[in-house]
Amino acid sequence: MDRLSFGNGAMEAGEGDGDGCLSGPRLAIGELAGEFGLTHRTIRHYEDEGLLSPERIGTAPGGTRVYGHRDRARLALICRGKRLGFSLAEIKDFLNLYDTDDAQIEQMRYMRSIARRRISALEQQLADVEQTLAELCTIDTQISEHLSRNGITETQDMEEKHS
Numbered sequence: 001m002d003r004l005s006f007g008n009g010a011m012e013a014g015e016g017d018g019d020g021c022l023s024g025p026r027l028a029i030g031e032l033a034g035e036f037g038l039t040h041r042t043i044r045h046y047e048d049e050g051l052l053s054p055e056r057i058g059t060a061p062g063g064t065r066v067y068g069h070r071d072r073a074r075l076a077l078i079c080r081g082k083r084l085g086f087s088l089a090e091i092k093d094f095l096n097l098y099d100t101d102d103a104q105i106e107q108m109r110y111m112r113s114i115a116r117r118r119i120s121a122l123e124q125q126l127a128d129v130e131q132t133l134a135e136l137c138t139i140d141t142q143i144s145e146h147l148s149r150n151g152i153t154e155t156q157d158m159e160e161k162h163s
Contacts, residue, residue, distance in 0.1 A: 026055070026066045035072075036079055043075070051078055051092055085122075090114050 029040050046052045052071050056063030067075075074095060081091040094114070097107035144154065 026068050027072065029054075029065050029067070032067045032072065032075065036075055038075075038079075046075070046078055046088075049088055049092065051088065051095060084115075085118055086114060 027035070029043055032038075033040050033043055043052065047054065047065075052067070052074055054065040054067045054071055057066055058064045077095065078088075078091055081094070082088075086094075094107060094111055097110055098104060101107055147154070
């Protein structure tokens with residue numbers, strides 16, 4: 001079996017899964033939503049965006065959605081990608097590359113590229129947060145020193161707030 005993953009999340013594909021559904025358990029939208037802690041609306045949105053392709057069964061208009069192993073695996077990757085901060089467009093591109101390259105070489109190159117961009121953005125955010133924390137700590141120290149020079153202790157300051 002081939003594996004497609006964002007780290008620990010993985011999608012396995014077997015032969016004959018071109019219709020988007022593998023043999024095995026098939027889930028209704030409510031079961032899938034419950035398993036992943038998502039709303040029906042979110043799952044339908046992912047379907048509208050072309051990220052999921054459930055099988056339709058029954059005679060009702062549009063049929064009843066039934067999600068197979070492949071949809072469940074794709075949803076796991078979508079959720080993981082969202083947690084990692086990837087856009088739905090990036091996730092869709094990643095998932096679509098799975099179907100075009102048996103060895104997943106282009107898919108892995110693409111994932112490495114967007115992961116590196118995300119790492120760079122997070123490193124910049126971390127540097128910004130560290131700078132902000134340092135500035136706030138400096139301000140806190142300056143205020144404490146100012147209050148102390150004026151005979152105010154931090155305990156007195158807190159008691160005045162609560163009285």
